[in-house]
Amino acid sequence: MSDNTNQKKEALFSPKSMKLLANPMGKDNPITVQVLGICSVLAITVQLRTSLVMAISVVVVMGFANVIISLLRKTIPPRIRIIVMLTVIASLVILVDQVLKAFVYDVSRQLSVFVGLIITNCIIMGRLEAFALSNKPWPSFLDGVGNAAGYAWVLLAVGFFRELLGSGTLMGYQVIPNILYELGYENNGFMILPPMALITVGIIIWIHRYRDRDLIDIS
Amino acid sequence: MTNRYVFLYASAMVIIVALVLASAATLLRPLQERNMRIEKMQNILAAINIPASRAEAETLFNRYITTTKIVNHLGEEVEGDAFEVELQDENRKEVSERQLPVYIAELDGETLYILPLRGNGLWGPIWGYVGLKSDLATIAGANFDHASETPGLGAEISDAPFQEQFAGKRIFDQQGNFRPVRVVKGRAPEGDDHAVDGISGGTITSNGVTNMLRDGLEVYKSYFEKMKTS
Numbered sequence: 282m283s284d285n286t287n288q289k290k291e292a293l294f295s296p297k298s299m300k301l302l303a304n305p306m307g308k309d310n311p312i313t314v315q316v317l318g319i320c321s322v323l324a325i326t327v328q329l330r331t332s333l334v335m336a337i338s339v340v341v342v343m344g345f346a347n348v349i350i351s352l353l354r355k356t357i358p359p360r361i362r363i364i365v366m367l368t369v370i371a372s373l374v375i376l377v378d379q380v381l382k383a384f385v386y387d388v389s390r391q392l393s394v395f396v397g398l399i400i401t402n403c404i405i406m407g408r409l410e411a412f413a414l415s416n417k418p419w420p421s422f423l424d425g426v427g428n429a430a431g432y433a434w435v436l437l438a439v440g441f442f443r444e445l446l447g448s449g450t451l452m453g454y455q456v457i458p459n460i461l462y463e464l465g466y467e468n469n470g471f472m473i474l475p476p477m478a479l480i481t482v483g484i485i486i487w488i489h490r491y492r493d494r495d496l497i498d499i500s
Numbered sequence: 501m502t503n504r505y506v507f508l509y510a511s512a513m514v515i516i517v518a519l520v521l522a523s524a525a526t527l528l529r530p531l532q533e534r535n536m537r538i539e540k541m542q543n544i545l546a547a548i549n550i551p552a553s554r555a556e557a558e559t560l561f562n563r564y565i566t567t568t569k570i571v572n573h574l575g576e577e578v579e580g581d582a583f584e585v586e587l588q589d590e591n592r593k594e595v596s597e598r599q600l601p602v603y604i605a606e607l608d609g610e611t612l613y614i615l616p617l618r619g620n621g622l623w624g625p626i627w628g629y630v631g632l633k634s635d636l637a638t639i640a641g642a643n644f645d646h647a648s649e650t651p652g653l654g655a656e657i658s659d660a661p662f663q664e665q666f667a668g669k670r671i672f673d674q675q676g677n678f679r680p681v682r683v684v685k686g687r688a689p690e691g692d693d694h695a696v697d698g699i700s701g702g703t704i705t706s707n708g709v710t711n712m713l714r715d716g717l718e719v720y721k722s723y724f725e726k727m728k729t730s
Contacts, residue, residue, distance in 0.1 A: 327651045327652065356509070357509070358501045358505060358506040358509055359501070360501075360506060361506055361509070361510060364510070365509075365510075365513060368513060368514075368517055372517045372520060372521055375521055375524075376520075376521070376524055379524055379525060379528045379532070380528065382528070382532045382535065383528040383531035383532050383535065384531070386532075386535035386536075386538075386539065386554075387554075390539075394648065447652070470652065473651060473652030474652065
């Protein structure tokens with residue numbers, strides 16, 4: 282993502298706009314702090330590859346959705362704003378799905394219905410409603426990409442551990458050496474099942490709060 | 501904002517979205533259809549144990565698959581392009597009206613017969629191809645795939661360890677009676693030519709494969725008879 286943004290004018294990266302990008306990765310993380318978008322984390326993190334494609338898809342959908350809604354923000358009738366947002370998200374998701382089917386067919390087969398389910402990812406809708414509807418396109422873009430990236434790193438972390446411990450592979454390549462299996466090591470089949478995704482997310486939340494004490498809710 | 505504005509806004513939005521999506525779908529369709537054809541070729545080749553990457557699938561398919569034809573339940577050849585037959589539609593028809601594709605391959609001087617299958621798993625359809633040796637009784641290889649079986653459980657039917665079990669199994673017993681391969685719970689009995697190990701935690705998918713093999717191959721019985729006697 283940093284490659285992408287470096288090409289733009291430097292002035293666009295005031296400390297304020299950088300915060301839009303950085304906050305959702307840490308303090309305001311949609312998954313570990315706001316606990317949104319959990320369902321898709323459970324569903325597609327069995328393998329790192331599917332997690333990666335899902336992560337990229339969400340970054341694309343969220344970046345574009347935020348910009349489009351932000352551009353339209355003064356014209357959208359408040360009474361049908363949710364429908365408008367949903368239409369924009371759904372159209373983008375269908376486009377992403379079609380592109381995946383045309384160019385990375387194998388991955389699209391593995392993701393099957395879950396690309397379609399990006400529509401129901403509450404993070405996207407939440408950011409449109411909370412941010413894009415009342416901000417200019419550039420900050421909205423940063424906010425969208427930032428939140429998607431915050432979602433993405435958790436997705437990738439969960440996918441990494443689930444594939445490594447559950448299948449002994451990463452991106453489909455075997456990484457646990459055969460000698461370990463000969464010594465009696467076994468893949469943990471439990472890691473492949475959805476409950477372990479929840480537990481892995483729980484552990485990430487735990488570590489996150491341990492490192493950032495401000496997040497601990499003492500009430 | 502007046503009602504009129506809201507209506508106009510919504511209508512304009514719908515029209516624009518429809519145009520964008522329709523043109524994207526039309527533009528990308530040829531690429532997507534090509535992908536599906538290539539996948540089908542890969543699966544057919546996999547049933548006779550020829551691994552083919554996406555890039556070489558078409559060449560290998562044309563090299564090894566010498567004849568494709570459609571037969572009916574009496575084993576008589578009928579007109580049509582076997583590659584275009586959708587098993588999903590055929591399985592809804594009466595047996596007597598079904599078009600049954602047969603792919604015939606020449607590999608190292610041996611004639612192999614590849615038959616498509618389609619059935620139901622736990623969550624959705626499962627399908628595959630079975631390659632038979634020239635005796636039309638011994639399985640040369642099998643390839644299965646699924647739409648939405650549980651990852652790590654039923655979905656393992658599309659993995660090599662499950663599929664490799666089928667090579668060398670038989671669909672006719674020594675007396676010549678039709679006895680398709682069953683996927684049994686737990687371990688298949690040692691030396692049983694008509695059973696393979698099931699998938700623990702994937703019993704319904706395993707049963708789906710058993711039923712698919714039985715129903716999918718049974719309709720070819722007349723064809724087998726015909727080929728054996730000729």
